[in-house]
Amino acid sequence: VQLLESGGGLVQPGGSLRLSCAASGFTFSSYAMDWVRQTPGKGLEWVSAIRGSGEITYYADSVKGRFTISRDNSKNTLYLQMSSLRAEDTAIYYCAKDTSGFPMYHFDCWGRGTLVTVSS
Amino acid sequence: EIVLTQSPGTLSLSPGERATLSCRASQSVSSNYLAWYQQRPGQAPRLLIYGVSIRATAIPDRFSGSGSGTDFTLTISRLEPEDFAVYYCQQYGASPYTFGQGTKLEIK
Numbered sequence: 001v002q003l004l005e006s007g008g009g010l011v012q013p014g015g016s017l018r019l020s021c022a023a024s025g026f027t028f029s030s031y032a033m034d035w036v037r038q039t040p041g042k043g044l045e046w047v048s049a050i051r052g053s054g055e056i057t058y059y060a061d062s063v064k065g066r067f068t069i070s071r072d073n074s075k076n077t078l079y080l081q082m083s084s085l086r087a088e089d090t091a092i093y094y095c096a097k098d099t100s101g102f103p104m105y106h107f108d109c110w111g112r113g114t115l116v117t118v119s120s
Numbered sequence: 121e122i123v124l125t126q127s128p129g130t131l132s133l134s135p136g137e138r139a140t141l142s143c144r145a146s147q148s149v150s151s152n153y154l155a156w157y158q159q160r161p162g163q164a165p166r167l168l169i170y171g172v173s174i175r176a177t178a179i180p181d182r183f184s185g186s187g188s189g190t191d192f193t194l195t196i197s198r199l200e201p202e203d204f205a206v207y208y209c210q211q212y213g214a215s216p217y218t219f220g221q222g223t224k225l226e227i228k
Contacts, residue, residue: 043219046219058215106167
């Protein structure tokens with residue numbers, strides 16, 4: 001099982017960024033997937049989840065209305081579209097595999113993370 | 121929001137010793153949906169325990185979890201050199217799905 005994130009970088013406040021996560025080694029469509037972020041100050045924070053089918057999505061209040069999670073099961077890829085970015089969104093963003101097709105919100109495989117820095 | 125408070129912040133022990141890490145929740149954790157993760161420097165977290173006491177795949181049996189309600193414990197029976205890392209608890213019974221601030225296990 002392997003997860004590989006990409007797309008992080010430096011973006012100005014109010015800007016947008018799209019993260020991707022390429023999955024391999026398991027039946028991608030059978031599992032919900034999540035994004036979790038980590039900062040030195042706030043620690044680990046669950047951000048968003050999507051069912052294996054992709055039909056239903058879930059968000060933390062801190063990102064609701066600004067972030068959109070999606071997946072392409074034909075490409076075994078998870079996405080996080082981030083807009084209206086704020087300084088407090090600066091973090092390492094991890095792609096994480098959930099433990100069933102419906103989000104159970106605990107994660108048995110994590111990617112190595114991609115750093116997002118929001119700064120002018 | 122359920123706040124998870126881990127103690128101690130830092131634990132200094134020697135290889136071969138027993139480690140006991142605590143996680144206290146501000147309210148009862150629903151259905152015992154409590155997990156523990158290990159994070160080594162520069163690496164992503166790794167799931168150790170879920171459902172309070174169920175070891176994840178390939179996790180050695182020196183790791184064990186216990187507790188209920190608001191008080192939970194991760195025990196490492198005999199520390200190996202690779203066990204020195206930061207440990208996080210997480211509750212996944214109620215949104216938002218929160219993590220503790222971590223306990224750093226360091227070599228004495």
